[in-house]
Amino acid sequence: MLFIGIQTDSLSLYARQPKKRSYLALGNRIELYYLVSQLIQLRLSYRQIQQAVLQRKHAWLSKSTISYxxxxxxxxxxxxxxxxxxxxxxxxxxxxxxxxxxNLNIHGYNAELILAVTDYDFAKEFSASLATILVQPKPYKVRWHPRKNRWVVQGSSILLYNFLSRDWRNLKKWIEHCSRCRAAFLRAFYDAEGSISGRKLSLHNTKKALLLYIQDLLNQHRVETSRLYLHRSKGTALLDPKSGKVYFRRKDGFSFIVRTKSLPQFAKEIGFSIERKQKRLAEAARGVMERTLISNEAIPHSDSRGL
Known part of the structure; x- marks a missing residue:
């Protein structure tokens, strides 16, 4: 499970000169920072900068903040x-x-990103990717959480929180940037939500529009899929095997499968980061290719000499 939240810094920033301290959002602080930098170039006093910021942005900065x-x-x-x-x-x-x-929960106290999963290799892949985009010298530690019975990765970034909080449709620029980005996004989504049993590769999610979008991305990789169908209805019961508690689904769940003939292409272009899933996929893809080869060899070839 991925937890994301926000924690502001301790700068003395006020929406106006108040009696009680109140913090401005990160985006507003950055905007004020660049404005102050410009005003400093004009050799204004801190008092003059205070008044200019208040007049232009309706925000009050302490002299100590301006000085820092x-x-x-x-x-x-x-x-x-x-x-x-x-x-x-x-x-x-x-x-x-x-x-x-x-995978996403928002808490208002810290900008923490925590992934808790059953597969170590999934956590390891997420750790490496997170460390790269947050410019860390080495991957985040993957630790075992006995109470959760999960592998856990934890990182922190307010900027990444703000980025991920937008609607998924506004993230298409990053998803569709190139074939490698598309494949990485699809691999991650299948790591999180995909399952494979025999030659049936399924994907499940409650966001119908998102699944339709993923089908389009798969098509760009020449991977054919079935139609999208209702997999689980809202209100149906779900038994937790560990606690024995019964829960009721709050949303409809939708699914689709990758066409059997496209399994080799999926394995080649996308695949899984999770070893156990990747192994099943490789076996299924190999079976499809062997069956296709046998079928092609069984087709009689016409003898042009008889024409």
């Missing part, structure tokens, strides 16, 4: 992790994981 910004002691980001927001396979992979049902 002017001397580059602090900036609006504080200790916020860097975030490489340019399109990349690593960012596309993180987007795919987050868009998987049940």
């Amino acid at each position: 910004w002017a001397r580059r002691i602090h900036n609006p980001l504080g200790k916020v992790s860097q975030f490489q927001s340019g399109p990349s396979p690593e960012l596309a992979y993180v987007i795919g994981v987050v868009l998987g049902d049940g």
